[in-house]
Amino acid sequence: MENHVIYVLGERKACRFGVLWRTITGISPKVLTQRLRELEADGVVWREQENMIPPKVTYGLTSTGFAVRAVLKNIEEIEV
16 A cells, blocks of 8 residues: 555645545555555655644655655566
């Protein structure tokens, strides 16, 4: 699932949680939240929250995230 998150964020540049959740099928909001927190802790994903009601949270890939995405795409091309 983490790979899907990286691919989607790489395609969209930045994305709100709801859009990300609807785009990645077969994942619960709880699991998506866990994956995003793990990727953020690893420096792959950035998170920006605007203090409004409800909070507006946007996610995107860091430069490290884009590098990881490039490696994953290269591996995918080799496997095909």
